[in-house]
Amino acid sequence: MTRGLPQDLAEWLAARAEGIDAGDVPADLILPRLGDAGLARIGVPRALGGSGGAVMDGVGTIAAVARESLAAAFMLWGHRCFVEFMVQTPNHALRERLLPDLLAGRVAGASGLSNVMKFLAGLEPLQVAARPDGDDLVIDGTLPWVTNLRGQGFFVAAAADPADGGPAMIVALAHDDPGVRRSADLALMGMRSSDTAALRIEGVRIGRDRVIAADAPAWLPGVRPAFLALQCGMAIGLARRALAEAAGTDGAGRGVLAAPVTALQARLDQTVALLDAGLASGSFVTRPAALFELRIALSDIVFEAVSLELQAGGGRCYLQEPGQGFARRWREAAFVPIITPSTVQLRTALAAMGRAA
Structure with a gap:
């Protein structure tokens, strides 16, 4: 699993680790830099635009970043998780539409699935709901803590409880969907340059082509x-x-x-x-x-x-x-x-x- 970083990237992170922690480095510089180095492609099948390898290769890459900056590694983790959701989604059309920009780091991927992972373990209820409206879904709820909510563009995965019954679903919401409201950055003790904020989701209308998984x-x-x-x-x-x-x-x-x-x-x-x-x-x-x-x-x-x-x-x-x-x-x-x-x-x-x- 041992994997190093390109020397120029390792030096860039090392020189800015304190600034990333303190919030002095603009967050929108970090993920594109990681994307330019190809880090989001590691462990992603070549057929999908990745560089091949297994998930454990992705683990090694995140570990290599964390040696220099845990905040940068946290951003890469959230982004790489969303990439993995695209790799594993049965919605191939959504994958083909989103994955190229995600792999290049042009758009940030945010994993809003911490809530549903706890839901799956029986630890808490879902905080987002979906109701059908014609051919669309209308999404409401909150995600209290999400990383990679980049102002220049992000997609976030959220688990939604259908109002008409049935299993929870996973949907992709975009930064510019009407009704998606990002809070100011959370006042963290460190790791301040990670675009970590809360999301309020009010009456967000999406097509069913944004469903990552219909049966969460x-x-x-x-x-x-x-x-x-x-x-x-x-x-x-x-x-x-x-x-x-x-x-x-x-x-x-x-x-x-x-x-x-x-x-x-x-x-x-x-x-x-x-x-x-x-x-x-x-x-x-x-x-x-x-x-x-x-x-x-x-x-x-x-x-x-x-x-x-x-x-x-x-x-x-x-x-x-x-x-x-x-x-x-x-x-x-x-x-x-x-x-x-x-x-x-x-x-x-x-x-x-x-x-x-």
Whole structure:
């Protein structure tokens, strides 16, 4: 799964990581830069305009971005998830219409499916409804937290509960659909240049050609492994960077940390191998609990990794200038367990299945 970034992109992200976190880098510069490097095409079949490979290759790409900037990786995750929805949709006409611009990064893709992933696990009701009106659908509801809501253009996937009964459906809404209202950017503690905001959806009329999946409960179990695995890429990349920083720190007494750093690196590698194996075998489709447990394990590993970086760096990590990168990674680590579905929500779902994590 090891995948690096083009050197110019890695340098660009490294030079701007603090600005991306603080909101000083315009968000509309980031996704096009990732798209120009071909990152959205990785793991997408060549027949659909991608560069080939498997979903795990996409995980590796997100991990490589997260080593430099978790905010940029979060944007790539949301975008790559929407791309995956297009790859897996039975609506081939919608795919052919949207996928070229998405793969190139000309239009942002936003995954608004956190709500339905929790709905699928029995954690909360759907927050969006759809009612038929002639040949069209009229959509109403809210999406309280969505990333990649780019002012220059975005598509967002939303799960809608049909007013006339039947299974929930997944629809694609556009930034310029009348009735789609984006809030101001959310006042996050970090990761400010990620175009993260809320959406209010009021009387949005769309044609049925915008339906990504007509039967969400039947379609989503096949998509969920990619959704969560790509999300795991953020934790993998951040943990690797923190462990590299810890291992690279010299100084009196730091040698005592070599053994725990090596042990945690081995745990990380083993967890990544299990993620790879589960994706390759397709077992996560019918055994989602195993994937939930890996997502939780990676969240725990991230916290241990940044703690080792802190111990290795000592007081330098608490000084404003030399500790700047560490302070950002500490905030980034605090974000990992609350990415929806959060580790608490995943533990709740596992408890309902009779498993503990």
